Amino acid sequence: MKCVDDFRLQLGNKQLVPIMIGGMGVDISTARLALEAARLGGVGHISDAMVPTVTDRRFDTKFVKTKLAKYKFNVDNPDKSVVQFDLGVLEEATRLHVGNAMQQKQGDGLVFINCMEKLTMNAPKETLRVRMRAALDAGIDGITLAAGLHLGSFALIEDHPRFRDAKLGIIVSSLRALQLFLKKNGRCGRMPDYVVVEGPLAGGHLGFGMDWAEYDLASIFTEIRDWLKAEQLDIPLIPAGGIFTGSDAAGFLEAGAGAVQVATRFTVTRECGLPEKVQQEYFKADEDDIEVNQLSPTGYPMRMIKGCPAIGDSIRPNCEAYGYLLDAKGSCSYIEAYHKAHEAHPGERRVPVWEKTCLCTHMRNFDCWTCGHYAYRLKDTTHRLADGSYQLLSAEHVFHDYQYSTDHKIALPKREVCLLAG
Ligand SMILES: Cc1cc2nc3c(=O)[nH]c(=O)nc-3n(C[C@H](O)[C@H](O)[C@H](O)COP(=O)(O)O)c2cc1C
Numbered sequence: 001m002k003c004v005d006d007f008r009l010q011l012g013n014k015q016l017v018p019i020m021i022g023g024m025g026v027d028i029s030t031a032r033l034a035l036e037a038a039r040l041g042g043v044g045h046i047s048d049a050m051v052p053t054v055t056d057r058r059f060d061t062k063f064v065k066t067k068l069a070k071y072k073f074n075v076d077n078p079d080k081s082v083v084q085f086d087l088g089v090l091e092e093a094t095r096l097h098v099g100n101a102m103q104q105k106q107g108d109g110l111v112f113i114n115c116m117e118k119l120t121m122n123a124p125k126e127t128l129r130v131r132m133r134a135a136l137d138a139g140i141d142g143i144t145l146a147a148g149l150h151l152g153s154f155a156l157i158e159d160h161p162r163f164r165d166a167k168l169g170i171i172v173s174s175l176r177a178l179q180l181f182l183k184k185n186g187r188c189g190r191m192p193d194y195v196v197v198e199g200p201l202a203g204g205h206l207g208f209g210m211d212w213a214e215y216d217l218a219s220i221f222t223e224i225r226d227w228l229k230a231e232q233l234d235i236p237l238i239p240a241g242g243i244f245t246g247s248d249a250a251g252f253l254e255a256g257a258g259a260v261q262v263a264t265r266f267t268v269t270r271e272c273g274l275p276e277k278v279q280q281e282y283f284k285a286d287e288d289d290i291e292v293n294q295l296s297p298t299g300y301p302m303r304m305i306k307g308c309p310a311i312g313d314s315i316r317p318n319c320e321a322y323g324y325l326l327d328a329k330g331s332c333s334y335i336e337a338y339h340k341a342h343e344a345h346p347g348e349r350r351v352p353v354w355e356k357t358c359l360c361t362h363m364r365n366f367d368c369w370t371c372g373h374y375a376y377r378l379k380d381t382t383h384r385l386a387d388g389s390y391q392l393l394s395a396e397h398v399f400h401d402y403q404y405s406t407d408h409k410i411a412l413p414k415r416e417v418c419l420l421a422g
Contacts, residue, residue, distance in 0.1 A: 004249045004403045009043075009236060009259040011167055011193055016109055017041040018259035019249070019402050020196075021266055021395075022240060023114020023144060024204065024273075025049025026363040027057070029263070031101035031111075033271040036395040038109035040403075043259070045114045045144060046101055048131050050324055052093040053364050059096055063089050064321050071320035078339055080319045081330030085121050087130050094134035102139040110141040112167065117148025118205070118298040122326040129156040136160050142167030144196065147205050147298065149177060151184040158188045169194040171240070173207025173215075175224050194236045195228075196261050197221050201242030201373035203264050205300035212292060212301060217241050218255075225256050244374045246405030262402060264372030265381065271395040278366050281305060283390035287376045295357040297325050297333040308369035310362035314341075314350040322360035334358045383415050391416050 009018040021037045023029050025047035034044025052063035071083045098113060105111055113135045121127040132143055136157065143166065145153050150170060157163050169192050172178045178195060185192075199217025200208050208215055221239045228235060236258025243249050249260040266272055268279045285305050295311060296302040304311065317335045325332045337356035345351045362368035381398075383391045393413050401411045 007253040020261040022261045022263035023047045027054045027273040030273040034111045039107035040399050041109045043110045047114045051097045055093045068321040090130045091134040095138045098135045098138035112142035116146045119324045136162040145170045154185040154188040167193040171196040196238045199241035203372040245408045246402045247408040269393045269395040305369040310357045310368035312352040318361045
């Protein structure tokens with residue numbers, strides 16, 4: 001039986017190990033994780049979600065504090081239309097975030113950025129344009145367009161000097177979405193360099209309704225692969241969602257995939273941005289601890305670990321500080337849900353909101369534990385330690401396990417020796 005290492009992903013003149021670590025916002029797929037993928041010859045993603053918040057944490061900028069000070073007068077107002085992002089700040093933060101990652105890059109692989117259209121930021125077009133252009137300016141190897149149809153996204157960068165040299169790809173969950181994307185972006189005279197087809201078992205937001213369980217990745221992959229072939233479009237197709245072992249990956253590569261995109265197995269690596277306490281929750285999760293719900297204000301279903309603090313929390317909307325999901329009119333469905341919950345419980349200070357979650361605040365604080373369907377198998381990928389906790393993995397170990405394993409085997413890491421003090 002073949003393994004992943006028997007294949008290569010050809011992107012332009014580059015030959016890569018056909019493993020892409022998917023973008024995981026907010027700063028879950030850190031620069032450190034993406035750089036490991038690149039060092040090992042594959043493709044890693046950083047995320048462009050809430051970048052000013054991320055640079056505040058990593059580079060001690062004060063972007064969030066400044067924005068909050070400017071709009072503090074509006075915190076009790078459900079109408080957030082005045083709360084606008086400063087495009088200069090957004091550009092500066094993106095350049096810092098991307099530039100820093102690219103400066104550290106080693107090895108033959110690539111570092112891409114995951115750009116979500118659903119981060120509408122009270123000015124969808126203007127903010128997306130700045131985010132993509134600043135990432136290109138700062139030397140990103142490629143942009144993966146995510147969480148949205150991106151019908152106008154190529155046009156926002158078509159006059160950028162790197163429009164043709166940077167790798168550009170799109171994540172879709174159906175052939176129809178891909179056809180629409182190609183039709184609308186075709187006028188820019190450029191095809192995507194790769195297409196990620198994400199099935200219903202992925203982490204993060206799903207490109208399906210609540211009937212997600214009726215779909216499966218293999219069928220959608222086959223449909224798109226056959227259509228691309230019939231149209232004589234030679235674009236690498238990259239399946240994602242529920243690819244848990246090297247053999248799962250090799251199966252897709254044998255069926256004609258250009259590479260695979262994986263994420264959940266890397267959530268429990270040391271290079272991942274999740275705090276260790278949260279990583280232990282991922283390890284502990286059983287199958288019935290994981291649900292797909294409609295709590296995300298984006299309108300897309302999202303998979304989460306049921307016990308996460310983001311569910312049923314009572315936090316006041318925090319758009320003056322964050323506001324990444326505000327639509328073009330300055331509203332977010334969490335604001336509506338929050339006020340509805342308070343109207344039903346007049347006079348109470350802390351009212352749990354069950355209908356939606358304040359995704360910005362909870363993602364920023366690592367309190368929204370989104371994961372792929374197979375997160376309940378993470379415990380089988382490592383050792384249980386004497387204190388009952390699970391041993392974290394290195395990204396290199398997980399990457400190599402995908403690259404070399406056969407027969408659905410999962411290689412366990414070398415057991416850490418616990419040195420007791422005293
Ligand atoms: C914790 C987590 C966060 C994610 N965040 C994003 C995101 O911000 N944008 C995105 O396009 N996909 C996101 N995803 C989806 C992954 O990039 C990837 O396509 C998918 O999870 C692959 O399936 P797997 O996790 O079963 O390997 C996320 C996945 C996880 C597990």
